[in-house]
Amino acid sequence: MNGVAQDGYYPGLEGVISSQTAISNIVERDGAGVLEYRGYRIEDLASRVGYEEAAFLLLHGDLPTRLQLGDFNERLRAARDLPGPLIRVLGELPGSASPMDVLRTSVSLLAHDDPDRDAAATDHAANVRKAERLIARMATAIAYRERLASGLAPIPPDDRLGHAANFLRMVTGEVPSEAMRRAFDGSLVLYAEHELNASTFAARVTVSTLSDLHSGIVAAVGTLKGTLHGGANEEAWKLLEAVGSPGRAEAWVAGALARHERLMGFGHRVYKKSDPRAVILKEYCREIAAEKGDDRWERIAEPIEVAVGRKGLPPNVDWPSARLYHYLGIPLRLYTPIFAMARVAGWAAHAIEQIDHNRLLRPRGRYIGPTHRGVSEIDRR
Ligand SMILES: CC(=O)SCCNC(=O)CCNC(=O)[C@H](O)C(C)(C)COP(=O)(O)OP(=O)(O)OC[C@H]1O[C@@H](n2cnc3c(N)ncnc32)[C@H](O)[C@@H]1OP(=O)(O)O
Numbered sequence: 001m002n003g004v005a006q007d008g009y010y011p012g013l014e015g016v017i018s019s020q021t022a023i024s025n026i027v028e029r030d031g032a033g034v035l036e037y038r039g040y041r042i043e044d045l046a047s048r049v050g051y052e053e054a055a056f057l058l059l060h061g062d063l064p065t066r067l068q069l070g071d072f073n074e075r076l077r078a079a080r081d082l083p084g085p086l087i088r089v090l091g092e093l094p095g096s097a098s099p100m101d102v103l104r105t106s107v108s109l110l111a112h113d114d115p116d117r118d119a120a121a122t123d124h125a126a127n128v129r130k131a132e133r134l135i136a137r138m139a140t141a142i143a144y145r146e147r148l149a150s151g152l153a154p155i156p157p158d159d160r161l162g163h164a165a166n167f168l169r170m171v172t173g174e175v176p177s178e179a180m181r182r183a184f185d186g187s188l189v190l191y192a193e194h195e196l197n198a199s200t201f202a203a204r205v206t207v208s209t210l211s212d213l214h215s216g217i218v219a220a221v222g223t224l225k226g227t228l229h230g231g232a233n234e235e236a237w238k239l240l241e242a243v244g245s246p247g248r249a250e251a252w253v254a255g256a257l258a259r260h261e262r263l264m265g266f267g268h269r270v271y272k273k274s275d276p277r278a279v280i281l282k283e284y285c286r287e288i289a290a291e292k293g294d295d296r297w298e299r300i301a302e303p304i305e306v307a308v309g310r311k312g313l314p315p316n317v318d319w320p321s322a323r324l325y326h327y328l329g330i331p332l333r334l335y336t337p338i339f340a341m342a343r344v345a346g347w348a349a350h351a352i353e354q355i356d357h358n359r360l361l362r363p364r365g366r367y368i369g370p371t372h373r374g375v376s377e378i379d380r381r
């Protein structure tokens, strides 16, 4: 029954087209996955534009001119600081709270301070402004909380730095090398959007009731957290560490598969041959490992990929991003929040597209329970 359609029932909604979209497209061509944002191939975007340009493309429909990019950057930088109530709550939430739970709460709180909070849910311009502020503020909130959780003083945003470098500096206290900035920026571009994945779908369902944009993003953050989706990048790192040496890879993978365990960072609902983002990220991993003069994790990752690949499961985006973030000195618990701070551009673009061409998202269930039951007196049940 798993994944097999029957009489209009598609388990997991596999293959179902629920919405038309002009934001991104995924196809398999010549045995490889192809991904485009608004008609631009992901390979071109990752090598030629930074996160801000990709986010502008997703939200506004085309790549920015130099003037548009300058204005967009100014708006993002002006929105980086956190409102007082959120700063207070970030200091008060229990230290044990997971960063994704804190991020979910942060987005919810940001709704109350947004200057457009009273705008109609259908106000396109207000929704774009809300989205831009969320892009800026989610990054600051993640870094701010991480510093507090580590017992360190938060580092304020630096107006001289772009989104990627500023975030790394707010977390680690250091301005990254140019190669590190480029790799991290590239990963944000690659994570920014991916059609009707589960978290984007959750955002679209939420706003399809004409709820507000922030509610859609709260739903998306909660959905991304799960280990079958965005949470897989943290699990992928744990897998790599558990294997621990190239020589153990083959037996470790065989054992896990024999126990029917899920190998995190492998497999995909849509890409059955290759995830193009994983191919690009693997190159960044190699470059940064070379810059650091330590290819230990590359040497462990390779035989794992080969062994899992024999089962027809290609690596997905979360497999190489895990070790890339390790190389960049990013704490493990931030891997999934970073996915969220990149994906907010795609979530918002989809939520706005949904609202602009709305039809309530409401599928049907196929009832398989008992029928025609009589209600007996409570003492006779
Ligand atoms: C950014 C992202 O969200 S990318 C995905 C991140 N998630 C992961 O990396 C988690 C690991 N991967 C998985 O769990 C899956 O591949 C998913 C959830 C991503 C896709 O799931 P589906 O579309 O339902 O998988 P699909 O129909 O292709 O495969 C089903 C079978 O393949 C096998 N399979 C698929 N992925 C894996 C995996 N990673 N490890 C082991 N077996 C797997 C399973 O045997 C499954 O059969 P089951 O019903 O006995 O469990």
Ligand SMILES: O=C([O-])CC(=O)C(=O)O
Residues within 6 Å of the ligand: 193, 194, 196, 197, 198, 268, 269, 270, 316, 317
């Ligand atoms: O598309 C999916 O199902 C999951 C994914 O790769 C993403 O959200 O980036």
